[in-house]
Amino acid sequence: MSDSPPRKLYNTAVVGATGMVGQEFLKTITARKFPVGELKLLATSRSAGKKLLVGEREFEVEETNPQSFEGCDFAFISATSQASRDYAPAAAKAGAIAIDDSSVFRMEADVPLVVPEINADDVAWHKGIIAIPNCTTTPLVLCLWPLHRVNPIKRVIVDTYQSVSGTGAAAVQELDAQSRRILDGAEAVPHVYPHQIAFNLIPEIDSFRDDGYTKEEWKIAVETRKIMHEEDIAISATCVRVPVFVSHSEAVHVEFSRPMSADEARDILSHAPGVVVQDDPAVSLYPHPWAAAGQDPVYVGRIRKDTSHPNGIAFWHASDNLRKGAALNAIQIAEEVIARDLV
């Protein structure tokens, strides 16, 4: 007979269970053997009644309402901003910890914004809501943080190449349908995006701010600073939607306080948690989104001295925006909360 106590299980609600991140979330809790007790799959009334397989068990999707969170330990929310606004406070009030994927609460002073490999300790001061960063921020900070600890970062320029799955299932469908039409010589009519996305690029993600940046670009800057607890790093981004289904990629140019060699950067990144270095130009080994899709790590390569600045390093990374960019990071946060006995 074993003396080990029965493993504690956690009642878990998933808001947006039928969405792309929700689906990845359900796959990931199964793969990671997350200690789920009762599992509640929540969505809009449109999806209520749908049956979803989680592992080998079938669950029926219910319509979310403010009472959905009674008795829950965790509420994972990845749906619309409005759903987060409505249900994260409701879940917290019901005594659950809401782990929220929207931008609604990320910059609130009393909401931790967490990438566990970097600032896991921040989960300790949660008041019921913990936010996960935008899917462009998480892979970037995973690369920046280990470098910054060795040689403080002054400035980051990042240009993104973001897949349509970041927008959701309708956008994936739009890229598919438009691509078929264009290949058939027909015209593509945009619905989800302001312009055709098939065989095209759209430098507009989220709404425009008065300073000419999009909110998506602004988020990269403010979220990176909050996660790293470094208010003084200068960051500028251009965010571009590309005709790729899954995985976001970024070209990054970093200025450090002192010179850093490419070998040193490569060595630091090769020991960084959550990061895998793929960097051998001789055999065309570097990250690309097709290969990163369905994988957990952030892949980084093309690491080189940035010849435009004495303290510069340039690199390129790609990672699955639904995994570490969203579902996986959320589950890792819950695992930290459990490990620290905060639930």
Next chain:
Amino acid sequence: MSDSPPRKLYNTAVVGATGMVGQEFLKTITARKFPVGELKLLATSRSAGKKLLVGEREFEVEETNPQSFEGCDFAFISATSQASRDYAPAAAKAGAIAIDDSSVFRMEADVPLVVPEINADDVAWHKGIIAIPNCTTTPLVLCLWPLHRVNPIKRVIVDTYQSVSGTGAAAVQELDAQSRRILDGAEAVPHVYPHQIAFNLIPEIDSFRDDGYTKEEWKIAVETRKIMHEEDIAISATCVRVPVFVSHSEAVHVEFSRPMSADEARDILSHAPGVVVQDDPAVSLYPHPWAAAGQDPVYVGRIRKDTSHPNGIAFWHASDNLRKGAALNAIQIAEEVIARDLV
């Protein structure tokens, strides 16, 4: 009866006439009424005997050989690097002016590298060969130059989003075929590129250098400095192939000597030759490659203060890489040569 003298005509050879740039070239000389005398369409033996329509006249393609250029005034060369190496000196020796689209001669001290809107005067010192810049450099310098004249540029970071037509017809075919296969649920086997290009990104264009940059990235830096006659501008690029058929796009971050407002940059660019400003976020107006394809100008938008540097401006541009990026620029150089009576 008119007293105006008969218009002088120029015997013209086109090496690579069946290629993507060659085809665009033939369209453009017709559209611009370039004063062609005898027209010689040249290609490899594989294409010899093919018939091509230029305007309303049919021409037969001949195999290029060193004697092809006898009696020619201009030889436009856009084929392989080897063809440029073989035929540009042969054309010059035969008394023609070779206008060459390869990277072979661009950085030679006795070869002008010309974007007519910027350094047309450099055509004067040609020794038989004039080079046109890489299709990533030309649109970039068209945007940088007018800004630089007002407020000297210190540093440029540029990340590119390059279409497959920059590689040639086989790559266009590969993107088409691979896209169909992926949409059908089949696998895509790369031939032209080291990895699948359909619904993917490849951060490798041209060969790798020892410093970790690709030659494509290095070209942007050295060509920009040569065209602008400014050896001290620091430039760093990451060049990425994207699943777009035509038009190259670039995200650009510029540091000037002094602060520049977005309005000032927008005003300067709106008066710059060869450049069209498309910049109204409120109606999602900004450049995108699908709209730029088949057009002459370099479109620029997303113009804003770069918040990561007190003297910074960020912008985004897109332009047809076969037009201003190649064929059009070559013809404009010939027009400058004619206007200056240098032929």
